[in-house]
Amino acid sequence: MPLKVSLVSADAEVWSGEADLVIAKTIEGEIGFMTGHEPVLAILAEGQVRITEPGGNKIVANAHDGFISVEHDQVTIVAGNAALVS
Numbered sequence: 001m002p003l004k005v006s007l008v009s010a011d012a013e014v015w016s017g018e019a020d021l022v023i024a025k026t027i028e029g030e031i032g033f034m035t036g037h038e039p040v041l042a043i044l045a046e047g048q049v050r051i052t053e054p055g056g057n058k059i060v061a062n063a064h065d066g067f068i069s070v071e072h073d074q075v076t077i078v079a080g081n082a083a084l085v086s
Helices: none
Strands: 003-008 013-019 021-026 029-033 040-044 047-052 058-071 074-084
Touching (some): 003 021, 003 047, 013 047, 013 058, 013 074, 021 058, 029 040, 040 074
Parallel strands (some): 003 074
Antiparallel strands (some): 003 013, 021 047, 040 058, 047 058, 058 074
């Protein structure tokens, strides 16, 4: 069962969908999330959020100034500023 992921900025939803893996940079370093991960609440540092969808497609976004919440296979990333990298 994949993760349910929501990446939002202060003024818009940047991306949402299902993922097998989410990697983001926190103030304590990079952290990765897969199905079954323990609950986490972390401060988002400036850097990239890398999302791997089921099937292997990769989504990359630049994000900073916010937090990451993980609970019950739901990953929520709230950033003051976030945008997809083309």
